[in-house]
Amino acid sequence: xxxxxxxxxxxxxxxxxxxxxxxxxxxxxxxxxxxxxxxxxxxxxxxxxxxxxxxxxxxxxxxxxxxxxxxxxxxxxxxxxxxxxxxxxxxxxxxxxxxxxxxxxxxxxxxxxxxxxxxxxxxxxxxxxxxxxxxxxxxxxxxxxxxxxxxxxxxxxxxxxxxxxxxxxxxxxxxxxxxxxxxxxxxxxxxxxxxxxxxxxxxxxxxxxxxxxxxxxxxxxxxxxxxxxxxxxxxxxxxxxxxxxxxxxxxxxxxxxxxxxxxxxxxxxxxxxxxxxxxxxxxxxxxxxxxxxxxxxxxxxxxxxxxxxxxxxxxxxxxxxxxxxxxxxxxxxxxxxxxxxxxxxxxxxxxxxxxxxxxxxxxxxxxxxxxxxxxxxxxxxxxxxxxxxxxxxxxxxxxxxxxxxxxxxxxxxxxxxxxxxx
Amino acid sequence: xxxxxxxxxxxxxxxxxxxxxxxxxxxxxxxxxxxxxxxxxxxxxxxxxxxxxxxxxxxxxxxxxxxxxxxxxxxxxxxxxxxxxxxxxxxxxxxxxxxxxxxxxxxxxxxxxxxxxxxxxxxxxxxxxxxxxxxxxxxxxxxxxxxxxxxxxxxxxxxxxxxxxxxxxxxxxxxxxxxxxxxxxxxxxxxxxxxxxxxxxxxxxxxxxxxxxxxxxxxxxxxxxxxxxxxxxxxxxxxxxxxxxxxxxxxxxxxxxxxxxxxxxxxxxxxxxxxxxxxxxxxxxxxxxxxxxxxxxxxxxxxxxxxxxxxxxxxxxxxxxxxxxxxx
Numbered sequence: 001x002x003x004x005x006x007x008x009x010x011x012x013x014x015x016x017x018x019x020x021x022x023x024x025x026x027x028x029x030x031x032x033x034x035x036x037x038x039x040x041x042x043x044x045x046x047x048x049x050x051x052x053x054x055x056x057x058x059x060x061x062x063x064x065x066x067x068x069x070x071x072x073x074x075x076x077x078x079x080x081x082x083x084x085x086x087x088x089x090x091x092x093x094x095x096x097x098x099x100x101x102x103x104x105x106x107x108x109x110x111x112x113x114x115x116x117x118x119x120x121x122x123x124x125x126x127x128x129x130x131x132x133x134x135x136x137x138x139x140x141x142x143x144x145x146x147x148x149x150x151x152x153x154x155x156x157x158x159x160x161x162x163x164x165x166x167x168x169x170x171x172x173x174x175x176x177x178x179x180x181x182x183x184x185x186x187x188x189x190x191x192x193x194x195x196x197x198x199x200x201x202x203x204x205x206x207x208x209x210x211x212x213x214x215x216x217x218x219x220x221x222x223x224x225x226x227x228x229x230x231x232x233x234x235x236x237x238x239x240x241x242x243x244x245x246x247x248x249x250x251x252x253x254x255x256x257x258x259x260x261x262x263x264x265x266x267x268x269x270x271x272x273x274x275x276x277x278x279x280x281x282x283x284x285x286x287x288x289x290x291x292x293x294x295x296x297x298x299x300x301x302x303x304x305x306x307x308x309x310x311x312x313x314x315x316x317x318x319x320x321x322x323x324x325x326x327x328x329x330x331x332x333x334x335x336x337x338x339x340x341x342x343x344x345x346x347x348x349x350x351x352x353x354x355x356x357x358x359x360x361x362x363x364x365x366x367x368x369x370x371x372x373x374x375x376x377x378x379x380x381x382x383x384x385x386x387x388x389x390x391x392x393x394x395x396x397x398x399x400x401x402x403x404x405x406x407x408x409x410x411x412x413x414x415x416x417x418x419x420x421x422x
Numbered sequence: 423x424x425x426x427x428x429x430x431x432x433x434x435x436x437x438x439x440x441x442x443x444x445x446x447x448x449x450x451x452x453x454x455x456x457x458x459x460x461x462x463x464x465x466x467x468x469x470x471x472x473x474x475x476x477x478x479x480x481x482x483x484x485x486x487x488x489x490x491x492x493x494x495x496x497x498x499x500x501x502x503x504x505x506x507x508x509x510x511x512x513x514x515x516x517x518x519x520x521x522x523x524x525x526x527x528x529x530x531x532x533x534x535x536x537x538x539x540x541x542x543x544x545x546x547x548x549x550x551x552x553x554x555x556x557x558x559x560x561x562x563x564x565x566x567x568x569x570x571x572x573x574x575x576x577x578x579x580x581x582x583x584x585x586x587x588x589x590x591x592x593x594x595x596x597x598x599x600x601x602x603x604x605x606x607x608x609x610x611x612x613x614x615x616x617x618x619x620x621x622x623x624x625x626x627x628x629x630x631x632x633x634x635x636x637x638x639x640x641x642x643x644x645x646x647x648x649x650x651x652x653x654x655x656x657x658x659x660x661x662x663x664x665x666x667x668x669x670x671x672x673x674x675x676x677x678x679x680x681x682x683x684x685x686x687x688x689x690x691x692x693x694x695x696x697x698x699x700x701x702x703x704x705x706x707x708x709x710x711x712x713x714x715x716x717x718x719x720x721x722x723x724x725x726x727x728x729x730x731x732x733x734x735x736x737x738x739x740x741x742x743x744x745x746x747x748x749x750x
Contacts, residue, residue: 193727
């Protein structure tokens with residue numbers, strides 16, 4: 001009993017927390033650096049970001065520490081072994097999915113509109129860069145020389161986001177007038193339409209390369225340096241992700257963000273309070289889509305090859321699972337959800353499958369091919385969706401509304417009115 | 423161009439009617455559940471798919487016995503239909519009990535999410551069982567009713583081409599019509615049907631009229647899922663090859679059919695299903711002809727979704743539905 005009290009006192013102490021945290025980070029990064037290939041050490045090092053979220057520190061300190069971890073320690077610690085590029089590849093994919101999940105979180109979590117075709121915007125972004133960064137564009141553009149150089153990548157980040165936002169508005173205009181339930185089906189339909197369109201737009205004019213996809217997309221260039229390796233894309237993704245995060249957090253507290261939540265809670269009441277419903281919903285669609293489109297550009301540049309199979313319905317559902325798992329409307333939750341699902345998909349399931357295959361091969365156990373974890377993805381996603389909706393509808397990290405100090409606000413208003421009367 | 427379209431019309435109509443009958447019966451499941459709970463039951467397409475698998479498994483099992491050849495095929499089909507329908511009906515009830523009933527008071531987004539989750543779980547479980555028992559998840563059932571029948575329409579009028587179909591076409595169509603007519607009778611004339619409509623109209627008042635609301639909702643799910651499963655069997659008989667992923671897109675289209683006819687409206691769903699089936703087959707046959715080769719038959723899915731969007735914009739209550747004012 002005494003031990004327990006002492007322990008709780010110790011663990012509540014700020015400096016004790018910092019000490020333990022530093023120790024944890026140090027041990028995991030050393031393990032990662034000196035081992036040949038250790039997925040566990042890599043995952044533990046990533047999880048230090050989650051621990052950081054729960055520490056009793058000032059917000060600004062947390063951000064600085066997180067930036068230090070992400071920009072310096074994680075790339076450095078994983079550079080020790082031969083698996084460096086594969087770690088960085090996973091980390092880049094995590095960044096891309098986190099950004100998309102944050103975009104979908106605006107639509108589903110904050111505005112309460114169930115969008116089942118979200119990957120369409122990702123596809124729009126990816127295709128807008130890859131069409132113009134390959135000779136593909138000369139098939140239908142009457143002027144200009146293609147492919148465009150690698151420097152155009154930075155401009156296309158904005159263009160991709162913008163085109164995706166326009167697609168979002170175009171989809172939104174007919175859809176948002178109808179009742180909420182139909183929205184799920186219509187967006188699902190739009191997701192499929194866009195995929196079918198990209199899949200078949202090689203006739204009569206070859207725009208998207210059809211089912212063959214577009215190969216050898218020009219790699220981006222910065223200060224004359226070509227970006228080809230995953231560790232370079234890691235930093236690009238990280239910078240864009242930080243921008244997305246900043247924008248999402250600011251948006252959530254803004255007037256627009258509060259109107260989204262009002263529309264989500266009760267559409268009619270929100271309208272009665274003077275919130276323009278259609279405009280608010282359209283903004284949610286456009287902004288959510290633009291983050292996704294931006295990451296589409298990065299994805300196209302990173303893979304250097306895209307085809308319609310990367311943009312199936314399953315991808316849309318994957319992003320939805322991330323949002324539901326993390327907690328609809330909760331920014332830290334969605335980041336956690338996206339990271340967990342991506343790592344589950346890319347690392348845990350494949351590693352497990354390899355392990356089981358090896359055991360099968362050695363004759364230790366015999367598990368039928370049909371049960372291999374890599375194929376069980378749908379079952380796992382389904383189980384996550386059902387169990388979270390039933391038992392934890394607010395997700396892993398529930399959304400919190402910002403608490404305002406009433407007295408402070410009133411004082412501020414008083415001061416303002418005094419100044420204006422003086 | 424017009425003449426060519428007329429020439430292929432008989433074949434398009436036959437194929438369209440087959441597909442339309444499948445859509446119509448599956449759409450009934452959507453429209454019944456939506457009418458009573460205002461919930462899009464995403465898992466319904468998967469129940470259809472499970473029905474197709476259960477039916478095929480039963481066929482393979484029964485065909486393996488020697489005495490079965492003495493019994494007419496149509497009797498075997500009816501036995502398989504009844505067994506499959508009761509199994510999928512119970513499954514539908516179970517899904518409602520586990521995944522939807524606890525969430526009846528939750529925000530409307532949440533049951534939609536469980537519905538998607540259930541549909542994923544069903545897809546993967548069926549894939550797993552099929553792959554485990556036969557090594558491949560794409561399953562081909564025994565061929566039944568394969569007699570080819572040709573309609574010599576070209577002798578009636580030179581404007582038409584000959585149309586041909588398998589004898590299973592007639593069986594699918596007749597059984598689908600029997601299912602629809604008996605459901606229509608059940609909903610409109612029997613005591614349980616009236617109770618069901620009362621619950622759909624106003625759940626609280628219905629419960630004051632001593633109707634057991636939970637039981638009625640369970641019954642709705644049973645009937646809807648039984649119909650879905652039975653259609654799955656018909657689909658397997660007609661098209662032969664099935665896989666665990668046929669349910670999702672077909673379910674979506676059946677839902678579109680339900681919206682087209684007016685959601686919550688039983689006759690509307692039947693009408694919408696047949697109409698959508700015929701329109702889709704027409705588009706698949708003639709789209710490239712009409713647009714001079716720019717749009718091919720691959721766009722027929724796009725066509726179905728375009729219909730949905732047009733209906734939602736211009737006539738959201740559907741072709742046969744009545745407009746409802748939103749209650750505050």
